[in-house]
Amino acid sequence: MAVNPNYPVIESAWGPAWDYNAGAVPADRYVDVTGRTLGTFSGSRGRQAELDQVQAGTASVVLSNPDGAIDPANATGPYAGRILPFQPFRQRAQWPPSVNLLNSTQATCGAGLGGTVIDTSAAGPSMFTETDPAGGQFLTSGTAAQGSTVAQFAVAATATATQWICYTAQPAVRAGQTYTVQLQVRNVTPGTTVQVAAGYRTRDAKNTAASTAVGSTATLVGNATAAWTQLTLTATAAANAAMQFVGVQVVTAPGSAANIQVDAWQLERGSAATTWVQPGTWYGMFAGFTEHNPSQWQMDGTYGTLLPPSTDAFGLLSQVKLPDPLAAEIASHNPRFIYRLDDPAGSTSAADSTGKSPPMPVLSSKYGKGALSFGAAVTANDTVTGVFTGSSGTVAHFGNPSVGANTFGPCTYLSLTGAGITGPVDAGAGWTRMIAFRYTGPTPAYAADLWCCMDNTRNSAGAPAGTTLIISIDSTGHLALNSSGPNSAGANLFVPPWPAVTDGNWHLLFLTQNAATGQRTFRLDDSGFTQTIPAGNIPQGLTMDSIGAFVDNQIRFTSSNFGGEIAFVAEFPTALAVSDRENLYSAWKASCAGESTDARYARILRYAGYAGPTSIQTGLTTAMGPADFGGQDAVTALQAVVDTEGGAHFVDGSGTVTFQSRAARYNTLTPAYVFGERVDLGEFPYEDCQPDQDSAHLGNQIAVTQQGTGQVFTAVDDASVKAYAPRTLSRTINSLDPLECQDAAFYLASRYRQPLMRLAGIKLHPSAYPALWPVCLALELGTRVRVMRRPVGAPATSYEQFVENLAWTLDDKGDAVLTVQTSPADTTPYGLFAAWHTTLKTAAAIGATTITVNNSQDNTNPLAAQLAQGQQLKIEPGVTNAETVTVQSVGNTSPGWTSAVITLTAPLAKAHAAGIAVTELLPTGLTNPAAWDTATSMFDTATFAY
Template identity: 60%
Template sequence: MALNPNWPLIETAWGPYWDANGGEIPPDRYVEVKTIGQFATGRGRQYQLDQVQAGTCSMVLPNQDGSLDPDNTAGPYAGRIKPFQPIRRRAQWPPTINLLTQAQATGGDVGGQPLGVIDGSDTGPRILTDTDGTGGSFVASGTAWQGATVAQFAVSSTAVAAQWICYTAQPGVLPGQAYTVQLRVRNVTPGTTVQVAAGFRTRTATDAAATTAVGSTASLVGSATAAWTQITLTATAAATSAALFTGVQIVTAPGATAQVQVDGWQLEKGSSASAWVQPGVWSPVMSQFVEKWPATWLDGGTRGVVQPTGVDSFALLSQFTLPDPLTAEIQSHSPRFLFRLDDPAGSTTVADATGTYTPAPVAHGKYGAGTVTFGTSVTATDTVNGVFAGSAGPVMHVQNASPATNLLAAASFIALDAVGIKGPALAGSWTRVLAFRYTGPATRTQSTIMWSCFDAQRPVIGNTLEWLIAPDGTFQIVSAGPVAGSGQHSKAVPEVEADDGNWHIGMVAYDAAADGLIVRLDGYAHTFSNVVGSGNWPTLLVSDALGNYVDRTNGGGTVFNWAGDLSFCAEFPVAFTLTDCDNLYSAWKQACAGESTDARYRRILRYSGYGGATRLQAGQTTDMGPAAFAGQDALTALQGCVDTEGGAHFVDAAGTVTFQARTARYNQLVPTVVFGERSDLGEYPYEDCQPDFDSTHLGGIAQVTQDGTGQVFTATDSASVKSYFPRTLTRTVNAVDPLECQDAANYIKSRYAQPSTRVAALKLHPSAYPALWPVCLSLEQGVRVRVMRRPLGAPAIQIECFVEKLDWTQDDKGEAVLILQCSRADTLVYGRFAAWHTTLSAGAAIGATSITVKNSQDNTNPLSSQLAAGQQLILGFGGSVPEPVTVLSVGATAPGWTTAVINLTAPTIHTHTTGGVVCEPMPAGVTDPAAFDAVSAFDAVTFAY
C-alpha cells in the first residue's frame, strides 16, 4: 500500500450494520467508503455566549453500481441503508501500512494502556476475546516480542474450534480488498499445547457470513520461556462485506487452561506480509450520523454519486421533546403501563401514556357507584410542602361511600383488568408506583384501600395484593400468598403519616432473582427478603382495580372504600433499586431541584434516551432549581444547564458529548498551542488570521433572570454605558442561590463591558505544512491557544483565546484546510481565597492562652490583617486531638515576619506539639489544608486573608 508521508492515512467509514443506537458512535463494524471531491465537516459555536450548533459533514461517494441506492434490492446493503446510521472519518499520523491502533499493534506498550484487565468498553483498546471471560490482560514481559508489554488471554480446555482467542473489528472493511494479517503468539503455560491460527472474517450488514479464512495451524507448546511464533494470513473481503474481524483463532483446545500471549500485530492492505511497523496515532476527524442520502447521476446518467450529509448527536437530541420531569423519569425505565390520571374533566376512561393498553374504564361495584372526577387541581392540607412539583396538571379524585370502614358500600374505580392488566407481571421482577392523597375521615377503624388485586378462586383468604392506609395511618402493602395457612403479610412504612391530606408517592419493587422486596413511601424505604419463600406472595391474580377494594370473585363487592386523589399509576418490568427510587421521588416531589448542573445535564441525556459516550465535568453550580424543561427539546434543555453553569458543551470529534464546567476555562492559564511566525520559538504557522474587534456581545448592562422566580439581577458598568450607549446582555440561569445569580451578572458585566479582539478565522494548512497535522488533529473546542501577530515596526500582538469552532475541508487532490474561530480569553486572572494555615513554632501546653505560630502563606501583610478577633481556628488539625480555639487578638508583625503570637479567648484543653497544624476550619472531607490550596486556587498563587 503506497503512502504519502506528508498526508495522514485517512479512513472514512459507514456503519450499515448499525442504527441510531441512542446517539452512540459504535467503535467497530464499519465498511470503508471512498470519498471523491471535497469532504467538509464543521462543529462549534460562533463566540463564547452563543448556543452551540449541531456538527455537520458532507462528502461525495461514487455509486456507479448503485450499491448505495436504498431502493436497490439486489445491492450488498439492501435494506440496510437508513438515515441516522453512524459515519466516521479518522486520520492516522504519521501514516503507516498498519491499520490497527497503537495499543492493538504493540500489545498495550503504546497508547496509554494500564497493566491489568483490558478495558472492554467502547472507549477501550477494542481487543476482544471469546475464550477469556475476564477480557484478557496487558501484562509486563521481559521477553516481549517488542517493547515490554504483551496481551495475554486464557484458553480453557472447553474452548472450541474457530473461537477467537483475541480479535478486533475496529478497522473499516473495504469490499473486494485483499488484506494480510500477522501476529506473534506463544503459550506460556507449561505442560499444555494449544493449536492456533490467524483468522479473518467479514460479515454482511445483516450479520451474515461474507468471508471466512483461516491461516496455517501453529502448535504452541507451553513453556515459561516459550519462543514467539509468527502466524499470518492473506484473504480478500467479499463484495458484500460490512464488518471485518481479524485476530487469533482456536484450532484445537488445550487439555487444561493455557495462557496465550500476543504481540506484534499488524493488519495491512495487500497480498503479502510487510515488515511490522508501529502504527501512528488514529485521531477522529468526525463522528456523526448520516442524515440524508441524496443521489445524482452525471455524464448522461453513466456516473452515479451520492452526497450524504451527516449530523452529530446534538441534532438527534434536538428532535426529542422532553415531558415533565416525573413523566420523563418514568418513561426512562420503559414502563409496562403509565396512567397519568390527568385526563380531562368528564372522561369515562383513563389513557395509558405508553400506548400499550387501551384506555381503562371507570367501573362501579355491585353496591352502586361512587364518584370519580377528572381534572381536579393539585392541592393538599399543606399547600406548600404537601404537594408535588414534578408535573403540572390535574389529577383524578375518587369519592366513594363510607370510606375507611368495613361497610359494604357503593364505589367506583378504574378497572385495569378490563384492558388486560391483572396484577403485576409476577413471572419476573417488577415495580409499581402510585401517587396519592387521602381525603377521607380523620377517624378510621378500618383500612382504606387504593389499589387491589385478587385471584380467581380466593378460598378462605385467597391470593390478594392490596395497597392501603392502615388504621394507624401508615402506608402498607398487604399480600396473601398461595401457601396454605400463610395468612396475610403486611409491609409498612411507619415513618410517614400517610393520611395527613398531603400528597405521597408509594413504590413497591419486587426482585424475582433475589426474592427481595422494597416498599417505599416518599423518602423512606424498607427492604424485605425471602418474600416468596415464606409463602406470602400472591399468584394467579385475575383482577386489578385502582381506587378501591374490589372483589371480582363475588360479583364486584366493594369495602374499605377509598376517598382521595390519585395520580401517576405505573408499573415497570424491572425491580427498582434504591437509587431508582430516589430519582423517581426527586422527580415527583421537587422536579429534581437541588442537583448540580452536571447531574441535571446527565439526567436530561438519560431522559432523552441518549446512550452514547459522555465526558461530564463536575459543575460548580451545585443547587439548581426545579427542572422546568417540559415542552423543550433536549438540546435546549442541555443548553440551559450550560447557561446556568457558565460553562460549555459540545460533541467532540469522536462523538462524545462533553460538558465543561466554568472552571475548565478559568484553569487553562497557558495555551496548548501557539500560532505565529516564529518556528524557532515553537510557534506553528497559519496562512491567514482575521481578528475581529466588534460589538458582538458588548454590553454595559448585564441582566440575569432566575428561572422559576423570574427575579432579575443586574450589574451595570457606567463607563461602558457612557462609551457605547446602553447595551444589555441577558441570560437566564436556574441557580437557587440569588447570590450566585448576582455573581453571574457581575461576571458577564466584567467580561463584556469592553470590547475585545476575537479571531473570526484562523486558517491552518496542514497539507502545505505537514508538521501541522498532529496539531490540527488534536485541537478541540475549548482548547486555549495563542495567536501571535508581528506587524512591521510595531510590538508583537498577542491574542489569548479559546477555540470555539472547527471547520475542516479535505479533498482527493491533496488539499486539507482547518479554519478555527476563537473567543478571546478573559483578560483578568481569577483566584479564590483558600484556608489560612500554618504550624506551631512552639508547643502549647494545657491551659495555654496564647500560641506562637510560624509565618503563613502571606508574611508580607501583618497577620492582624489576616486573622480577626472572634475567628475560629483548629489546633492540631489532622492529629489525634484537634481542638477548636477562638482568636482574641493577634500580636504585631512586620513585613517578612517568621513567627507571630495569637492570643486566645479561652485556655487550651489539650497539649499540642511543635509543628502541629494550625488552620481555619476545613470543608467536609478535606484532610490537608495545603492540599486544599491546590484545589481552591485557579492559578499557581496561594491567596490568604
C-alpha cells in the first residue's frame, strides 16, 4: 500500500449489513467504496448564522458501478437485497497517513490508557474479545513490544478453537483486496500453554460467513517475563465481503486459564507485512445515512453509477414526529398495554393505544347497570396542584352507586378480562402496573376497588379463596394492596404509610413486583414504599382482571365500587426502575416541567428512538417549562431547547449528536486556530475570505416570549433604533424563570444592537498546503478561530469568530477544499459578580468575639481590603441557626493567605460548626452568595455596593 505523505488516507465506507440502527452510525462492519468514487465528494454540516436553526448535514458522492455490484436491482450481486435506504455512510481521513489501517488505540494496544478496562461500547476503540467476559484491559508495561502499554485478555481453560482472543471489525473491507495482519502476543501466566494464530474472516451483507483464513500456529508458553511472538497472516477478502474481522484467535483449547497480552497490531493492504508503524488519527469528515440509491446507466446502458445522497442523524430525526411527553415516556418502556381512557363520549369500550390488545369492554354487574362514561374533563378539588398536565385528553368517569360499600348491587366497570388480559404477565423480569385516578366518593365504609384480579378458586360459601391481587382505597382513605398466592397462600394486606387519597385530586400509582429479588414496590406520585413479598404470595393462575370495582366474573357479582375518574391503565413487562417511574410521573404530572435543558434535550432524543452517541453539556437553564412538543418533529423540538439555552447543537463529523450550553462560547476566550498569511507567527494560510458587515441580523427592539405563559419580555436600545431604524428580533424560550427571560432579552439587545462582522466563507486548501490537513480535519462546529487581514498600508484587522458551517469538497484528482463559515464572538466579555463568601475554618463557641475563616475566592488581595469595619456578615445564612455579626477589625493577611481572623463588635449568641457558610448580607429571599443580584443587574450595566 503506497502512501502519499502529503495527502491523508481517505476512506469512503458504506454499511450494507446495517439498517437505520436507531440513528447510530456504527463504528465497524463497512464496505470500503473509496476505489469506486468518481468526480467529487461534497459534504456540508452546520448553519448559516448563530440565530438560525441548524440544518441536517448532507453529503453526496458518485460511485462507479460498471459491474453492477452495487445496483439495487441486481438480484445476483454480492449485496443482493441489502442495498437499501437509510444505511450508514461515513467519510473519514487518517492523518498523518500510514499503511496501518487500524486506529491508534488498536495499533498501540492502549497508548496512554494503562490501567483501564477496554471500553467495548460504541464510543470505545472497537477492540473486542470472545474469551474474556470482562472485555479485556489495558496495562502499563515496561516490556511492551512498542510504547508502554499492552492489551491483556483472559482465556478460559474451556476456550474453544477459533474463538477470538482479540479482534476488530472497524476497518472497512474492499472485496477482493489482499490484506496482511501482524501483531505481537505473549502468555504471562506461568505453567500454562496456549496455542494461538492470527485470524482473518469476512462476512457478507446478510452476516453469513464469506471467507476464513488462519495463520501459522504459535505455542505460547506462560511466563511472567515471556518474550513476544509475532503473528502474521496474509488473506484475501471474499468477493461478497461486507465486513472484515482481524485479530488473534485460539487454535486449541488450552486446558487451563491464561492471560494473553497483545501489542504492536497492524493491518495493511498488500501481501507482505511491513515494519509496524503507529497510524495517524482517523478524523470523521461526515457520518450519516443514505437516503435512497438512484442509479445512472450511460454508454448505451453499459456503464453504471450509483449516486446515493446522504444525511446525518438530524436528517432522519427530522422525520420523526413526537407524541406528547406522557405518551412518549410510556412508549419508551414498551408497555404490554396502555388504556388511556380518553375514548370519545358514548364509547362502549376503551382502546389500547399500543395496538397490542383488543378493546377493553364496558360491562355491567348481574345486579344491573351502574354509571360509567367517557369524555370527562380533567378536574380536581385543587385546580392548580391537583390536576395533571401531561395529557390534554379526557378521562373515564365512574358514577356507580354504593361507592366504597361491601354491598352487592348495580355497577358498570371495565373488563380487562374481556380484552383477553387476566393478570400481570411476568416474563422473568417482573412487572409494573400503573393507574391514574381521582377518588370523589366518601371515605369508604369498607373499600373502593381500583383494580381487581382473582382466580376461580372459591370456598364452601362461594367467597374467593385463591390468588388475589386487589388495589383498593380502604376504610381509612388510604391505598391498600390485598394479595395472596394460590389457595390464599401468604395472604397479605399491605397498607403503605401515605396520606389518604380521598382528597378529590389526581394521583398516579405504580405497583411493581420483582420475583427475582422477592420485593414489591408501591409508588404513589413522588414517593415509594417497598416490602418483601410474603412466602407463596406471587400471583399465579389469575383468570379475571377488572377496573373500577370488586368483580367476580364467574357469577358477575360486584361490590366495593370506585367513584371518581380513572385514566392510564397500563402494564409494563418489567419491574421498572425508580428512575423510570420518576420519569413517568414527571411526564404525567407536569409534562416534565422543571428539568434542565440538557435533561430535556436527552429526553427528546430518547423519545425519538435515537440510540447513537451523544455529547451533551450541562445546560445553564435549570428549570424549563412543560414539554409541549407533541406533533413536532424531533429536530424542531431539539432546536427549541437550544433556543431556550442560548446554546448550539450539531452532529459532528463522526456522527455524535452534540449539545453545547451557552457557557461553551462565553468561556471560550482564545482561538484554537489563527488564520492569516504570517506562517512565521503560527498562522495558517487561507485563499479567500469574505467578511460582511451583516445588517440582516440587527436587532434593537427585542421581544422574548415565555412559552408557558405567553408573557413578553422586551429590551430596547434607543441609540441603535436612532441609527438603524427599528429592527425587531423575536425569540420564544421555555424557561420557568421570568428573570431568565428578561436576561435573554437584554443579552440579545446587547449583542445585536450593532451590525457584526461575519465571514461568509473562508477557503482553506489543504491539498495545496499540506500543513493545513491536521487543522482542517480537526476543525469542528463551535470552534473559536481568529482570522487576520493585513491590507497594504492599513493596520491589521482581526476577526474573532466561531465556526458555524463546514463544507468539504474532494475530487478524484486529489484536490481538497474546506470552506468555513463563521459568526462573530461576543465583543463584550462577561463577568459574574458575587457576594463575599467563605466558610468557618474552626468551630465558633457561644460568647466568642472572633471567628477564623478560610480564604475567600480572592486570596491575593488582603482580607482587610475586602471587608470594612462596621460591615455586617451572616453566619449560616438560610437556616434557623443563622446569626448576623458586625466586623470590628480584620487580621493581617498576605498574598496566598488560607485563613484569617475576624474580630467582631459583640460576642456570638450562637455556636457554629466548622465548615459552615459565612457571607455578606444578601438581598431578601436570596441564600446563594455565588449568584448575582438578578433583581438589579442587566447586560451592559455594572452595579457595585462600594
